[in-house]
Amino acid sequence: MKVSIRPNPQKLFPSEDGNQQTRQMMLRFIEQILTGVDVLKNPDGVNLKGEKDRTGNFYHNLIQSSEIPTASIPLEEVNAELLKLLHDHPYHTKYFLTNILPMASIPGILGMIAAFMVNGNNLWDVYGPAGAEAEVRVISMMSKLIGYDAMTSGGYTTWGGQGAVFSGLRIAIAKFFPEALQKGIPDNLYAFCSHSAHYSLFKSMEATGIGSDNLIRVRTKADSSMDACDLKHKMEEVIARGGIPIYIVGTTGSTDAMGIDDLEQIYAVSNQVAAQFELRRAHIHADSALGGFFAFFHDYDFTSNPLGFKDEVAEALMAIHSRMRHLHLADSLCFDFQKLGQTPYLTSLFLLKEAADLKLMDLHPDETPYVGHRGYGQYHTGYTLECSRMASSISIYSALLAFGIQGYQQLLAQFVEVNLAFRARLRQEIPQAEIVNEDNPGIITLFRIYPEGTHRFQEEISGGCTSEEIERNNKFNEVLFEMLGKQRDRIFFGDTKKHLMVPTQDKSLMALYASKIFVISPYTEFEHVPEIIQHLKEIVTHVYENYAEASTISRR
Numbered sequence: 001m002k003v004s005i006r007p008n009p010q011k012l013f014p015s016e017d018g019n020q021q022t023r024q025m026m027l028r029f030i031e032q033i034l035t036g037v038d039v040l041k042n043p044d045g046v047n048l049k050g051e052k053d054r055t056g057n058f059y060h061n062l063i064q065s066s067e068i069p070t071a072s073i074p075l076e077e078v079n080a081e082l083l084k085l086l087h088d089h090p091y092h093t094k095y096f097l098t099n100i101l102p103m104a105s106i107p108g109i110l111g112m113i114a115a116f117m118v119n120g121n122n123l124w125d126v127y128g129p130a131g132a133e134a135e136v137r138v139i140s141m142m143s144k145l146i147g148y149d150a151m152t153s154g155g156y157t158t159w160g161g162q163g164a165v166f167s168g169l170r171i172a173i174a175k176f177f178p179e180a181l182q183k184g185i186p187d188n189l190y191a192f193c194s195h196s197a198h199y200s201l202f203k204s205m206e207a208t209g210i211g212s213d214n215l216i217r218v219r220t221k222a223d224s225s226m227d228a229c230d231l232k233h234k235m236e237e238v239i240a241r242g243g244i245p246i247y248i249v250g251t252t253g254s255t256d257a258m259g260i261d262d263l264e265q266i267y268a269v270s271n272q273v274a275a276q277f278e279l280r281r282a283h284i285h286a287d288s289a290l291g292g293f294f295a296f297f298h299d300y301d302f303t304s305n306p307l308g309f310k311d312e313v314a315e316a317l318m319a320i321h322s323r324m325r326h327l328h329l330a331d332s333l334c335f336d337f338q339k340l341g342q343t344p345y346l347t348s349l350f351l352l353k354e355a356a357d358l359k360l361m362d363l364h365p366d367e368t369p370y371v372g373h374r375g376y377g378q379y380h381t382g383y384t385l386e387c388s389r390m391a392s393s394i395s396i397y398s399a400l401l402a403f404g405i406q407g408y409q410q411l412l413a414q415f416v417e418v419n420l421a422f423r424a425r426l427r428q429e430i431p432q433a434e435i436v437n438e439d440n441p442g443i444i445t446l447f448r449i450y451p452e453g454t455h456r457f458q459e460e461i462s463g464g465c466t467s468e469e470i471e472r473n474n475k476f477n478e479v480l481f482e483m484l485g486k487q488r489d490r491i492f493f494g495d496t497k498k499h500l501m502v503p504t505q506d507k508s509l510m511a512l513y514a515s516k517i518f519v520i521s522p523y524t525e526f527e528h529v530p531e532i533i534q535h536l537k538e539i540v541t542h543v544y545e546n547y548a549e550a551s552t553i554s555r556r
């Protein structure tokens with residue numbers, strides 16, 4: 001006879017008393033996951049092993065077949081189901097070159113586990129003291145790194161680089177129009193960013209109700225950085241029409257080309273404009289989500305070069321760093337630790353030069369009836385858009401301690417070294433390709449291929465091409481995207497449909513498409529470069545052969 005056992009949900013929790021039995025059980029389940037992933041690993045490809053066909057009706061079928069089980073399923077079996085999710089999942093082997101999608105490091109993961117073991121709510125230090133402590137620590141650490149005064153700076157962990165751009169805009173609104181928080185937004189507020197900026201600001205303009213029409217796009221130079229003269233010109237234009245510039249996002253490390261806006265110039269221009277029109281200076285947010293991590297080289301002595309970087313690597317690092325050294329001029333900025341900080345999603349840190357600005361957005365005690373503003377507790381983040389918050393600062397803290405400044409320096413230098421090697425080899429082996437972000441050393445190479453006998457990059461950026469020509473070249477590159485995409489389980493390259501905006505002969509602006517090599521895996525090393533370029537060369541050759549064939553057919 002089948003004995004029915006009443007389920008005991010208590011068994012699904014960590015112990016109350018620290019007993020060894022529950023700990024062993026939990027370790028066994030964690031080990032099952034780790035072993036399960038290890039079994040799936042394949043260093044010769046990009047994806048984990050396992051069968052999974054995510055095409056066709058895949059998601060439709062998932063919807064049809066998914067049900068909550070009536071009875072509890074044993075954890076071994078649940079784990080087996082979880083591991084199935086990971087089948088054929090992209091994994092950060094040396095061939096993972098697609099975008100800013102890093103691997104989570106061991107200290108990053110351990111930091112998360114530590115946070116989960118108490119599951120504190122980072123909203124209030126009475127509920128989440130560990131998170132509050134770690135948050136205050138990492139804000140201080142990063143403030144000191146970039147040259148903010150840690151005694152007056154502030155910040156919080158938030159929902160991505162996008163959340164940081166949004167937070168900066170909220171503060172800008174509150175600085176210019178404190179009453180907007182109650183009465184809504186005036187219709188003459190304007191924000192500025194370059195054509196190479198991330199779409200975060202566009203979304204923030206929508207979400208705050210200012211409207212994306214009031215986002216003014218500033219021209220970029222050939223190196224993808226903001227043209228400060230055009231910024232000045234466009235700010236003056238806005239003011240002449242009765243608008244008020246409240247927010248400027250300077251992209252310090254663009255996501256595609258790693259263009260770096262000159263914050264010193266942006267700062268100077270915004271001060272000039274403010275003085276000239278007797279306005280308050282616009283809030284400047286440095287969108288340093290990606291590139292800010294090069295601030296780890298602030299105190300690196302490039303002359304004695306203690307970590308022994310090769311000359312060309314040190315030169316590249318110096319070039320990046322020289323454009324990153326004005327970060328402290330920004331009123332706010334961001335470090336996406338889930339990017340170059342080597343922690344899991346989501347661990348973005350929003351930093352603010354003046355913590356006092358947060359008061360502009362804080363809730364009145366009456367509005368927070370059940371938390372904060374009591375006689376106890378000293379840390380209540382009533383100014384964040386989120387209410388409950390995960391203590392992701394614990395993972396950041398863990399990574400900062402484990403890597404240390406030198407660990408980050410070494411890792412970033414490795415990425416830069418590999419990227420330089422890619423560029424050298426690409427020039428040598430694939431002359432059909434042109435590197436289109438040559439001026440930005442960094443960890444990203446963007447390149448474009450051109451049909452034989454056509455205008456190339458120089459003509460495109462100098463306005464010498466017609467829209468039709470650029471469109472044809474873009475289409476040609478799109479064929480390469482498709483071919484690279486089809487073979488992404490072997491080597492995973494990236495691409496972008498918006499590299500530079502270039503003027504055409506008929507005076508419109510058009511975006512250039514480019515393929516991307518993004519060095520992001522700690523396992524991609526100098527010696528892997530020839531093999532990867534060889535693979536790329538074969539695919540590029542195919543694109544040209546198919547193109548030649550197609551044009552012969554169409555000529556017939």
Ligand SMILES: *Cc1c(COP(=O)(O)O)cnc(C)c1O
Nearest residue numbers: 160161162198200255287289290
């Ligand atoms: C990645 C990135 C963002 C968006 O960050 P999320 O963490 O994805 O929200 C914004 N700006 C820049 C420059 C970025 O690189």
